Amino acid sequence: MTSASCASLRRILPALGLLALVALAFWPALHGGFIFDDYPIFAENPAIRVTSWHWHEWQRVLTWSHINIERPIAMLSYAVNFALGGSTWGFKATNLALHLFNTVLLTLLTRRLLLAGWASANNTDAERQHRVTGYWAIGIATLWAVHPLQVSAVMYVVQRMELLGFAFVLLALLAYWRARQQQMEGQRAWPWLALCGALTLIGYYAKETAVLVPGYTLLLELTLLHFAANKPSTRRAWKIAYVAGGSLAALIFAFYLLPHYTTQTAYAARNYNAWQRELTQLRALPLYLGWILLPLPSLLHFYYDNYPASRDLLHPITTLYGGLLLLGLAVISVALRRRRPLLALGIAWFFVAHSLTSAPLPLELVFEHRNYPALFGVLLALADLMWLATRRMDQRVVVLIAGILLVNIGLLTFVRSSIWGDRLLLPQTLADDNPGSARAAYDLARRYMFMAHNNPDTPLYSLAIKELKRATTLPSATPMAEEALLLVNADHHDQRDVVALWSSFLDKLQNRPLGPDAYLVLDKLTTERLNGKTDIDAQQLARAYEITIKRNPTRTTLHSSYAELAGAVLHDPTLAIQQWQQALRFEKDVAGYSKQLAGYLLENHREQEALAVIAEAWQLQPVLRNDPTLMAMQSDAEKMQSHGAAAAPQQQSQGLTDGLR
Numbered sequence: 001m002t003s004a005s006c007a008s009l010r011r012i013l014p015a016l017g018l019l020a021l022v023a024l025a026f027w028p029a030l031h032g033g034f035i036f037d038d039y040p041i042f043a044e045n046p047a048i049r050v051t052s053w054h055w056h057e058w059q060r061v062l063t064w065s066h067i068n069i070e071r072p073i074a075m076l077s078y079a080v081n082f083a084l085g086g087s088t089w090g091f092k093a094t095n096l097a098l099h100l101f102n103t104v105l106l107t108l109l110t111r112r113l114l115l116a117g118w119a120s121a122n123n124t125d126a127e128r129q130h131r132v133t134g135y136w137a138i139g140i141a142t143l144w145a146v147h148p149l150q151v152s153a154v155m156y157v158v159q160r161m162e163l164l165g166f167a168f169v170l171l172a173l174l175a176y177w178r179a180r181q182q183q184m185e186g187q188r189a190w191p192w193l194a195l196c197g198a199l200t201l202i203g204y205y206a207k208e209t210a211v212l213v214p215g216y217t218l219l220l221e222l223t224l225l226h227f228a229a230n231k232p233s234t235r236r237a238w239k240i241a242y243v244a245g246g247s248l249a250a251l252i253f254a255f256y257l258l259p260h261y262t263t264q265t266a267y268a269a270r271n272y273n274a275w276q277r278e279l280t281q282l283r284a285l286p287l288y289l290g291w292i293l294l295p296l297p298s299l300l301h302f303y304y305d306n307y308p309a310s311r312d313l314l315h316p317i318t319t320l321y322g323g324l325l326l327l328g329l330a331v332i333s334v335a336l337r338r339r340r341p342l343l344a345l346g347i348a349w350f351f352v353a354h355s356l357t358s359a360p361l362p363l364e365l366v367f368e369h370r371n372y373p374a375l376f377g378v379l380l381a382l383a384d385l386m387w388l389a390t391r392r393m394d395q396r397v398v399v400l401i402a403g404i405l406l407v408n409i410g411l412l413t414f415v416r417s418s419i420w421g422d423r424l425l426l427p428q429t430l431a432d433d434n435p436g437s438a439r440a441a442y443d444l445a446r447r448y449m450f451m452a453h454n455n456p457d458t459p460l461y462s463l464a465i466k467e468l469k470r471a472t473t474l475p476s477a478t479p480m481a482e483e484a485l486l487l488v489n490a491d492h493h494d495q496r497d498v499v500a501l502w503s504s505f506l507d508k509l510q511n512r513p514l515g516p517d518a519y520l521v522l523d524k525l526t527t528e529r530l531n532g533k534t535d536i537d538a539q540q541l542a543r544a545y546e547i548t549i550k551r552n553p554t555r556t557t558l559h560s561s562y563a564e565l566a567g568a569v570l571h572d573p574t575l576a577i578q579q580w581q582q583a584l585r586f587e588k589d590v591a592g593y594s595k596q597l598a599g600y601l602l603e604n605h606r607e608q609e610a611l612a613v614i615a616e617a618w619q620l621q622p623v624l625r626n627d628p629t630l631m632a633m634q635s636d637a638e639k640m641q642s643h644g645a646a647a648a649p650q651q652q653s654q655g656l657t658d659g660l661r
Helices: 003-031 038-043 055-068 072-083 088-121 126-146 150-155 157-184 190-204 208-225 232-261 274-293 318-335 341-355 368-390 395-420 425-433 438-452 459-472 480-491 498-511 516-530 538-551 556-568 573-585 590-603 607-620 622-626 628-660
Strands: none
Touching: 003 088, 003 126, 003 150, 003 395, 038 072, 038 157, 055 072, 072 088, 072 157, 088 126, 088 150, 088 157, 088 208, 088 341, 088 368, 126 150, 126 368, 126 395, 150 157, 150 368, 150 395, 157 190, 157 208, 157 368, 190 208, 208 232, 208 341, 274 318, 274 341, 274 368, 318 341, 341 368, 368 395, 395 425, 425 438, 438 459, 438 480, 459 480, 480 498, 480 516, 498 516, 498 538, 516 538, 516 556, 538 556, 556 573, 573 590, 573 607, 590 607, 590 622, 590 628, 607 622, 607 628, 622 628
16 A cells, blocks of 8 residues: 555545444434424325335425425435335434535535634645545544534424525535635636535525525635735626626515515414514523533423414513624624634524524524534634644644543444434423423324324323313413324214313314414315214314414415315305405416316315306406317216216106105
């Protein structure tokens, strides 16, 4: 083996060893189960359950993603998992593989940042500088990867969206860095810039946070690159481009995002408004910093549905304190931009990474996975301070400190991963650590019921019912617990407490914010009733739809689900037609949706409803009167209707003849 090969091996082995450390820390969690949004997004979503490689199945995935969640790359990745067997272990292992891939990308980016940030202050020879900086980069990236906060981001499978989005962000930043180096050397850079733009666009279809790439690149320019280029005209062009881009972003924020996403209608699903959400972020961001600096598993609860919103700067007072802390960090970042560029970059990176999820959008207040990209900024800032404090120390001492830190952080992650890998221990821990969380209680009840095999004679069944009843009384509770109890009663034909459950269910729909959970439980109860669970009271379910539609009259799926209940269960075609027509009026693609509805209704011999749907489509868009598909459906419906009318007297006559006999 040549000396060059030995040197390469010495550089690669530490990186491989630390990747193995990351994989080992997360390994116990691979045996865990799904949780929370995993179920509706893919685990229990028939549209994503691809069982073959036929293009029709993959088209179904893309169609569902287009209608529900504009993240087709993530959705297709879940479908691939199903096509390869669909095991829970496989889903989680895929996430871990993506996380390791991101660790490699982050190492490459960090090495470039450190070389640029520490070059002027490092008096050693270039070869040693590159070697030492490489070790620091590996250490920072590994600490990012093995941090306990990342367990929920990686093993909460639905957050593959976050993992994929950040992968494209890192690839885009690496392409951007290469382009800027090319420009500084007077070489052609546009292919790398085009690649950066393409990767950003692709990343957007994994998760929208990829749009933050220009924000990250601006930070690189302000701290490390300084708009440098071989030609003065190129420098001016970059400055003009960023000023124009920043101005455009500000205009979009002021004249589009604020008017569209801060209204009372936009926040109808929340028990806080846009201003209160922004105030709460003054507490949430310091909370995230606390988790990063002191990542004890007991402080990480995963569910934060009961996290209280700030009402003003003084209620609670920690809102003001948090705001002052964040302001101080921002001032430090600006003041030290030239003296300590990496420290400034790290602080600003944290803010940019949270800029979208902390904007006045109607999102939930707190989530752990939002720190997946942001964590790197904090670690970069801390690494710069540590390098400043230890640069004159014996490097063996620095390695020892880094080793102790990585081992301890890795052990904490291993502990948290072990909890996540136990399908009963995890929900028990989450419910015990945060007893005010209705989601934690619901999740624990779900696990108890699964282990009891829905058998009322087992102790676990009683524990599930007890936990569900407790969940119904929590201040933050949605109607999910009532829905679960109604379904359990229907399974066992048990009418005890049904009246009280329906009363509580309807009261929450009437008086609490209509979040995603409310629509999910309505859909679930309707589906089960359509599938033959007659113990689910269809009249009460109809009342639930009336309440919900009155509060949110423009939601298409509400009208279509109510129409299905009216037509198939209540046998009220007049009500069904009314709701189908309302659904069409709020649907953008009238042509496609009307064909879909009419075809479905004809297949189920509901000709009257099909004809009404076609007539409404023609009323809304007269040009569709010449649509051959709708015309053919109308003809078929009329024939089926006339055939049914002709068959009815014959059946009546035959019945009379049988009676005479």
